[in-house]
Amino acid sequence: MDDCKEFTKEKHAKYFLRCLNALPSSLVSLDSIRLSISFFAISGLDVLGRLDLLDKHREEYINWIYLFQILPNQDDESLERCGFRGSLAATLSLESHSPSHVGRSVNIGTVSSHPLDTSHITMTYAAINTLLILGDDLGRLQRKGILAGVKALQLENGSFAATLEGSESDVRFVYCACSICYILQDWSAINIETTTNYIINSISYDGAIGQDKNQEGHAGLTFCGIAALSLMGTLDSALNLKQKAKLVRWLVSRQQSGFQGRPNKLPVDTCYSFWVPATLKILGAHQFIDRKRNRQFVLDTQCNVVGGLSKWIDHSSDPLHSYLGLAGLSVCEDTDLVEMIHPALNVTMRAFNHWKKLTSEFI
């Protein structure tokens, strides 16, 4: 592997720390979903094996996340709004904003103040994962509320929306829902059968999964579908051997150096270095990846000046591609560079083991 660019681990760690601190105003479009950016940065540090850099402020990060939780009202009204907001930019509660509230050292969240002050399923997913990574015991999670919130987002056809109102519905949010239920070890809120059928119905004629029925097979969306099936435990009943074989060939065909997201779509993009290998790993077919070529590409996307990884070579870095590029190296088992990751949950095995320990204590 010596014809690869040098892996500038410390620069990437510093990059994630800077993201955790502040983002440039050019990324203002991330305002409503800042919690998910914290997931990329914190999981990114974990994948780099540098979570120790957060030790000093670990409790403060955990506390910050809980700030966004939506609590049930008295009498459990509006339970379906519960879960996590992406930031306070998306919330409207006067109480949330009052100094006496936010100055608390032990946040648990706030009650929804308005019908538009609701959870976003991706943020609930990101919050739970990030809390796990930070070593939280999930003790402040409003499980009943979270599950009611997830349940309220499921459609009749099995798909999921992201928010109670005003959201599209597709397989991305199916994945978030399944991850949440898996971690909470509670599948009562979702209909596994309709969810599984929805994913099956989103399989394209080329064997991959699209965002919704009839849509183009796409590697990121295929990950969402396959990982969701895996977490639900319905992967083997949903796809027969022939379908799996067809999908494996489709996935394997995505590699050009790094990976592309769809046939004939170029240039390759760093994030697919996670989506494709992770899906192959879930299917037990990751040995077909050319690890060296992927590694070469991913290392080429490193940014010299600011650290982090970019989607293309000689492009600017961003939190998502920085994280997924590294997570991709992890799935490809480049363990001289990064820590091992759970391919379906997209957290390190260390975080996963912490979850296992927590869960055995619940039971």
Place this chain on the structure above:
Amino acid sequence: MAGEESKEPLSDSSDECSDQEPTWIYYRDRPEWNDVVPVELNEGPFPVVSIAYSERFKDIFNYFRAIVLKNEISERAFELTSDALELNPANYTVWQYRRTVLKGLEKNIQKELSFVRRIIEDHPKNYQVWHHRRVLVEWSGDPSSELRLTEIVLAQDAKNYHAWQHRQWVLDTFKLFDHELEFVERLLEDDIRNNSAWNQRYFVVKQTSGFSEDIISRELTFSVNSIKKVCNNESAWNYLRGVLAHYTTGLNGHPVVEELCQFLDENNSESPYYFAFLVDRMEELMQSDASKRQVLLPKADGILQVLATKMDPIRREYWLFLSRYLNSQFAN
């Protein structure tokens, strides 16, 4: 307060906007907004992933939060959402509230379609704008601008997933398939490798005629003609296989496909998709007729070795695996 520690060098384009627009007045300075108490963001003493909001951004969103909490449905609330969306068209809460105001004021949908069209043109990969567009069309029941809109967006980026998704929804909801095959063919003439266009073709056929025997022949002929021109095109081969999956005898036997294989063989064509197709055909034959195994297995194996070592070495492990698999299935 969040962003307080940010340094001014991170100042953004919206500050430049206010430089170019000397008439911009902060909401906090507008007398007609005196009755509204702005709601400031406060994420506590430990800001995380804080964004260096411009003054203008903070001002607009402080007032946005206040207006929503008041449930105010008014023209000024509507304009406030326009200001907010200009700065952050990804804020789904603003879009949702805007829809509430649109409905409450019974505003003109055509004007709103123009508004969102401008934002789509600037932000063609933003989920919220396409969702807003869809909701507007659902309300109006009028799809007359949608094919043109998506055509324009696809002219900029022929693979824009959102545009294709919206277009499929419009076609299916309003049954506007009449000229879609022509549209797809134009795009394929521009770029025979446009996977999105191939996918669209499959969608149109599926939703209109379905894959009857005649249509199967027609579609196979279409993809075969394409492959004869450009053999090394995964999209065309995936389409061919997708169509063939509706044909009961599999990869072997359809006259159009047999003719293709003969043509490619005579022309000494080389492409990993063609060679993989040959192997799959042989696998099917070996599966159904044991007497063919002795002849076909070494042929299939030979092709897989070529793929692994010369033609497609990045997938070496996969082709070698297939070779081992076929041997385990069909060797004596």
